[in-house]
Amino acid sequence: MTAKLILGKDVSxxxxxxxxxxxxxLRSKGIVPGLAVVLVGEDPASQVYVRMKGRKCEELGMHSVTIVMPESTTQDALxxxxxxxxxxxSIHGFLIQLPxxxxxxxKAVINAVDPSKDVxxxxxxxxxxMxxxxxEFLPATPAGVQQMLVRSGVDIRGKHVVVVGRSNIVGKPMAAMMMQKGPGADSTVTVVHSRTEGLADITRQADILIVAIxxxxxxxxxxxxxxxVVVDVGTNRVADPSAKNGSRLVGDVDFETVKEKASMITPVPGGVGPMTICMLMAxxxxxAERRAGI
Ligand SMILES: NC(=O)c1ccc[n+]([C@@H]2O[C@H](COP(=O)([O-])OP(=O)(O)OC[C@H]3O[C@@H](n4cnc5c(N)ncnc54)[C@H](OP(=O)(O)O)[C@@H]3O)[C@@H](O)[C@H]2O)c1
Incomplete structure (x- = not known):
């Protein structure tokens, strides 16, 4: 059996x-949703993400502001x-690009953001x-994973979801969301991490395996x-002499072998990746709707 692909491009x-x-x-009521992104420093990957966010905002007809501050910016200035x-x-939501x-x-910067604008x-x-x-908001990457599962018709209720990884931005919120009461959740969740004993025995029990390490x-x-059903959040750049720039992106899952065993799988690239910006826009x-009382 070869797994059906869940593609972030289609779902997004x-x-x-x-x-x-x-x-x-919103625009018909005179409201243009506004999103600002603050970038401090010159991290190349962050620059790419920030550009992609700005472009998507404009494509959707949103008000987009990108603020670039130098690496030497003080905490007070930020x-x-x-x-x-x-x-x-004019700004309904904003974020500070990490790291x-x-x-x-x-933490001090995150805590200073008005929670009603904390997209x-x-x-x-x-x-x-949450x-x-x-x-009031859901974190973009786990929300993207949940939407991919729901919109692909994956039966989640009562199923065993194993989340590999416990970071504050992916693993922990992912687990919290999947254990909530209600549609798109209601699952039994296990979280495993680098200190877990017998990790493979636990992942083998997963009906839905979400990997972010x-x-x-x-x-x-x-x-x-x-x-x-296997969802691969990982994005890792590995050397590939046959690729044009000498490297390529791969996930945390050994796609070629796992796709022969899973019923559904997200590829890397093209899986979870496109969902993150989409859920940020959402x-x-x-x-903007909340501020307008909609
Ligand atoms: N597609 C997207 O839009 C998107 C968005 C966010 C992140 N990502 C990718 O997702 C991956 C994870 O990101 P993150 O921010 O969650 O990473 P992170 O903050 O580095 O956290 C990694 C987690 O994985 C666990 N871990 C590391 N090695 C492990 C091992 N050998 N066995 C079991 N658990 C292990 C760590 O355990 P401990 O807590 O015990 O250290 C930690 O909880 C990265 O590749 C990142 O680039 C992709």
Whole structure:
């Protein structure tokens, strides 16, 4: 059996179609959803993401602001920029691109963002709201994974979901979301990480296996149950002399062997990747609707 592919491009196009209608409806009321992204320093990967976010905003007819600050920016100067964006009525949501330079306290910056504009869902208020099942925002990558499962018709309720990885931006919120009561969740969740004993015995029990650890090809076919749904969040750049730039992107799952065992699988690239920006845009639109009382 070769697994059916779950493609982020297809699922995100569906969601962008819905977002376009919501944006049109806001614009007809004189509201243009505004998203700002703050980039501190010159990390090349961050520059690419920030450019992609700006381009997508404009494509959707949203107001897009990109603020680039030098690597030497002080924490006070960044906090002042956050305060400015908190107060700017044309901005419904904003985020500070991570990672920040080492001299800046990331937590202090995240805590300074007005929770009603926290489209990354990193502020402890929003993390808490998500955990108690009253989300105002959902973190983009786990929300993207959930949408991929739901929109691909995966039966989630009552199933065993194993999440590999426990980071604050992927693993932990993913687990919290899948254990909530209600549609798209209601599953039994196990989280495994680098200190887990007998990890493969646990992943083999997963009906839905979600992997986010950042280790190329870590999950091999022997770690996967026959017919499982496998979601690979990992993005790892590995050397490939045959590729034009000498490297290529691979996931945390050994795609070629696991696809022969799984019933559905997300490839890398082309799987979860496109969903993250899409769900970020969805959060910005929700923030604008909420402010408008819609
Ligand atoms: N597609 C997207 O849009 C998207 C978005 C976000 C992240 N990602 C990718 O997803 C991956 C994970 O990102 P992250 O931010 O969650 O990473 P992270 O903050 O580095 O966390 C990695 C997690 O994996 C666990 N881990 C590491 N090695 C392990 C091992 N050998 N066995 C079991 N668990 C292990 C760690 O365990 P401990 O807690 O015990 O250290 C940690 O909980 C990365 O490749 C990243 O690039 C992709």
């Amino acid at each position: 196009e569906q969601i962008y179609g819905e977002l376009r209608q919501r944006i049109e409806s 906090l002042a920029k956050v305060a400015e964006l908190n107060a700017d009525p 920040l330079p080492a001299h800046i306290d990331e 990354d869902c990193f502020h402890p208020y929003n993390v808490g709201k 955990l108690i099942g009253e989300p 950042g280790k190329a090809g870590f999950v091999t076919a022997d770690m996967v149950k026959d017919g499982a 959060n910005a639109v929700s923030a």
